[in-house]
Amino acid sequence: MMDLVVQQADVREIKVKLLLAGGQSATLVLAPDHPLLARLFAAVAGEAAISNTSVFQIPIEGGRASLTFPAHRLVGVITDPAVVVRGRTDTALEAGVAIETQATAAMATASTVPDSGTLVRHPIVQIDDFLTDAEFARLMEVTLWAEPRFKPSPLSSYRADPDHRQSLMIAAPYKVSELMLGKIRAIMPEVMEQLRIGAFTVGKIDCQITANVDGSYFKAHTDAGHDGPIKRVLTYVYYFNRDPKGFTGGELRIYDDELRNGKFVATESFQIVEPRNNSIVFFNAALMHEIMPVVVPSKQFSDARFTVNGWVERA
Numbered sequence: 422m423m424d425l426v427v428q429q430a431d432v433r434e435i436k437v438k439l440l441l442a443g444g445q446s447a448t449l450v451l452a453p454d455h456p457l458l459a460r461l462f463a464a465v466a467g468e469a470a471i472s473n474t475s476v477f478q479i480p481i482e483g484g485r486a487s488l489t490f491p492a493h494r495l496v497g498v499i500t501d502p503a504v505v506v507r508g509r510t511d512t513a514l515e516a517g518v519a520i521e522t523q524a525t526a527a528m529a530t531a532s533t534v535p536d537s538g539t540l541v542r543h544p545i546v547q548i549d550d551f552l553t554d555a556e557f558a559r560l561m562e563v564t565l566w567a568e569p570r571f572k573p574s575p576l577s578s579y580r581a582d583p584d585h586r587q588s589l590m591i592a593a594p595y596k597v598s599e600l601m602l603g604k605i606r607a608i609m610p611e612v613m614e615q616l617r618i619g620a621f622t623v624g625k626i627d628c629q630i631t632a633n634v635d636g637s638y639f640k641a642h643t644d645a646g647h648d649g650p651i652k653r654v655l656t657y658v659y660y661f662n663r664d665p666k667g668f669t670g671g672e673l674r675i676y677d678d679e680l681r682n683g684k685f686v687a688t689e690s691f692q693i694v695e696p697r698n699n700s701i702v703f704f705n706a707a708l709m710h711e712i713m714p715v716v717v718p719s720k721q722f723s724d725a726r727f728t729v730n731g732w733v734e735r736a
Contacts, residue, residue: 429502440497541678546703588637598628627731634725635717645707653706655733660696667724676709
């Protein structure tokens with residue numbers, strides 16, 4: 422179990438700011454040796470002891486009310502005074518305000534620095550050679566055979582702006598979804614660890630095939646949804662195309678956040694994910710991201726930037 426070391430002598434209380442996914446925050450005052458403090462840090466570190474604890478329920482306002490949230494929604498802990506976290510190897514994970522979680526090391530800045538302006542660069546996982554040669558060939562064959570079934574991609578919550586998205590899509594045929602979802606479920610423990618999120622029970626995984634033909638794009642958006650319970654935890658995108666590649670563009674931009682008054686706000690800076698053939702990408706579904714315009718000189722469907730994509734939901 423990790424040890425917490427307060428970086429100030431004779432402290433009787435610690436101001437603890439909880440940063441929750443979606444930009445919400447809450448502030449508590451705890452004693453340095455309060456067990457809740459260790460549990461909160463363990464949750465953002467993805468400690469196994471907390472991974473199966475689905476909900477925090479914390480009394481507030483002298484016990485007259487309570488703060489309740491799923492453990493996986495906790496993305497950072499800011500403390501004043503600073504707290505250094507030491508693991509089993511006694512190596513300081515440190516930084517005073519936050520340990521590295523799905524909000525990344527950029528979030529770990531001294532607690533004396535104001536929240537405003539703290540840049541948050543989120544982790545991304547990209548795995549190459551995801552399918553075998555035989556699986557890849559079969560996927561490409563099925564996709565090209567299904568060309569007449571592809572329809573314009575739905576606009577979802579972006580109905581007010583018909584120009585927000587341009588591409589073609591079909592629901593993945595059963596054999597494709599069976600293959601992809603089986604492989605995705607098998608690597609979820611590794612992906613969760615690399616994304617530094619607490620383990621969660623995987624529920625539904627959506628699966629569709631998207632064809633980014635000439636002129637396709639998808640303006641900045643998030644996949645977490647705004648209506649009803651938030652179940653989408655991760656977005657995945659598997660890239661595939663004919664060889665030699667018949668398109669240019671189509672890079673995925675994943676925008677950084679800025680911490681402003683305890684809330685995450687998308688910035689103009691971003692990471693670029695190249696659509697490498699036979700690779701799959703995972704990232705937090707709540708992150709703002711964008712697909713850059715695709716150019717297919719031949720205008721042929723077969724030269725498009727293809728993806729199998731969807732969302733991983735918690736059960």
